[in-house]
Amino acid sequence: MALCDWHELHGETFAGKKALITGGAGFIGSNISEALLTLGAEVVVIDDLSGGLVSNFDTFKDQYEKEFTFIEGSILNDDLLNQALEGCDYVFHQAAWGSVPRSVTMPVEYNENNTVGTQKLLQAAVVHKVKRVVFAASSSAYGDSVKLPKVEDMPVRPKSPYAANKIACEALMRAYANCYEIDTASLRYFNIFGPRQNANSAYAAVIAAFAKALDQDEQPIIFGDGGQSRDFTFVDNAVHANLLAASAKKAINGEVMNIACANRITVNQLATNMASMWGQPHIEAIHKEERAGDVKHSLADLSLAEELIGYKPQVAFEEGLDATVAWYKEVFAAS
Numbered sequence: 001m002a003l004c005d006w007h008e009l010h011g012e013t014f015a016g017k018k019a020l021i022t023g024g025a026g027f028i029g030s031n032i033s034e035a036l037l038t039l040g041a042e043v044v045v046i047d048d049l050s051g052g053l054v055s056n057f058d059t060f061k062d063q064y065e066k067e068f069t070f071i072e073g074s075i076l077n078d079d080l081l082n083q084a085l086e087g088c089d090y091v092f093h094q095a096a097w098g099s100v101p102r103s104v105t106m107p108v109e110y111n112e113n114n115t116v117g118t119q120k121l122l123q124a125a126v127v128h129k130v131k132r133v134v135f136a137a138s139s140s141a142y143g144d145s146v147k148l149p150k151v152e153d154m155p156v157r158p159k160s161p162y163a164a165n166k167i168a169c170e171a172l173m174r175a176y177a178n179c180y181e182i183d184t185a186s187l188r189y190f191n192i193f194g195p196r197q198n199a200n201s202a203y204a205a206v207i208a209a210f211a212k213a214l215d216q217d218e219q220p221i222i223f224g225d226g227g228q229s230r231d232f233t234f235v236d237n238a239v240h241a242n243l244l245a246a247s248a249k250k251a252i253n254g255e256v257m258n259i260a261c262a263n264r265i266t267v268n269q270l271a272t273n274m275a276s277m278w279g280q281p282h283i284e285a286i287h288k289e290e291r292a293g294d295v296k297h298s299l300a301d302l303s304l305a306e307e308l309i310g311y312k313p314q315v316a317f318e319e320g321l322d323a324t325v326a327w328y329k330e331v332f333a334a335s
């Protein structure tokens with residue numbers, strides 16, 4: 001399913017290594033899991049299925065029966081965490097509740113799941129002598145600061161409990177790298193999209209939601225005037241960044257870096273493009289009231305990720321969108 005050739009990019013780096021992917025039944029985590037298995041790693045996934053799906057393992061679980069273990073449960077459960085971390089070299093920490101608007105309605109529960117869960121994971125990772133934890137941070141940390149592109153030394157301005165959780169977790173990553181025998185890295189993802197992103201949730205991300213609407217001959221919904229712009233990033237770029245961060249030779253010491261494509265388009269433009277790609281150019285989006293916590297513009301500077309881990313985007317937005325639309329068409333046709 002991946003557009004990248006993982007062997008060409010990462011060679012033998014992960015052969016024989018063991019990795020835990022928290023939230024590995026989710027969109028990004030399942031793509032990381034599949035890439036690692038392709039590269040000869042042993043993979044353990046812990047996921048409570050609060051957002052993920054076991055069907056996300058369908059393309060690889062039979063082929064890698066011996067190398068792949070799924071533990072159903074929460075990272076808040078210490079016993080399960082200890083079981084999952086046994087012998088792991090790396091952790092790719094993707095588990096979190098993701099929706100910004102839902103975090104506004106459930107701030108305390110979000111903090112427990114996303115922030116406390118992350119600290120429990122770090123505690124256990126230290127005990128199990130994990131080499132490096134790579135954390136799924138978020139561009140929502142920048143909030144509405146008007147300066148573009150976003151550079152990592154800009155002050156954080158969380159607009160939602162979700163963004164505040166992510167910033168708290170970045171701080172924990174840095175503190176643990178500083179105080180204990182473990183290395184960590186935080187990757188601030190910018191609007192990741194691609195195969196396996198859930199289109200059926202009430203809080204679906206924009207590309208997934210547009211795909212579902214167009215498939216049902218419905219008008220996609222845009223919150224706000226649609227002039228908001230995003231640095232949409234195909235999932236293979238996020239997977240590549242995770243693999244680079246895990247295998248970096250030098251300590252990363254909890255540094256935070258942007259992961260994106262360094263290009264942006266508006267949500268209006270995206271809706272027009274996707275309607276054409278669906279062969280439904282006459283379908284126009286409906287506009288609804290802007291949502292609390294949503295940011296206006298987003299565009300990444302990628303210099304730091306290139307300097308620290310050698311990250312460069314591998315798949316351009318248009319190529320990724322073509323592959324994603326093709327994937328949704330296939331999945332919707334089969335369901």
Ligand SMILES: NC(=O)c1ccc[n+]([C@@H]2O[C@H](COP(=O)([O-])OP(=O)(O)OC[C@H]3O[C@@H](n4cnc5c(N)ncnc54)[C@H](O)[C@@H]3O)[C@@H](O)[C@H]2O)c1
Pocket residue numbers: 022023024025026027028029046047048049050051052053073074075076093094095096097098113117136137138139188189190191192193198205
């Ligand atoms: N998709 C994006 O554009 C984006 C952008 C910035 C950051 N992120 C972060 O990347 C990570 C992965 O996002 P995704 O888009 O794949 O979302 P996703 O919802 O598909 O995956 C998250 C997974 O975490 C699991 N999970 C949640 N809480 C858990 C817990 N307590 N214990 C075990 N599993 C738990 C869910 O069941 C789900 O499978 C998340 O941390 C998200 O906040 C995503």
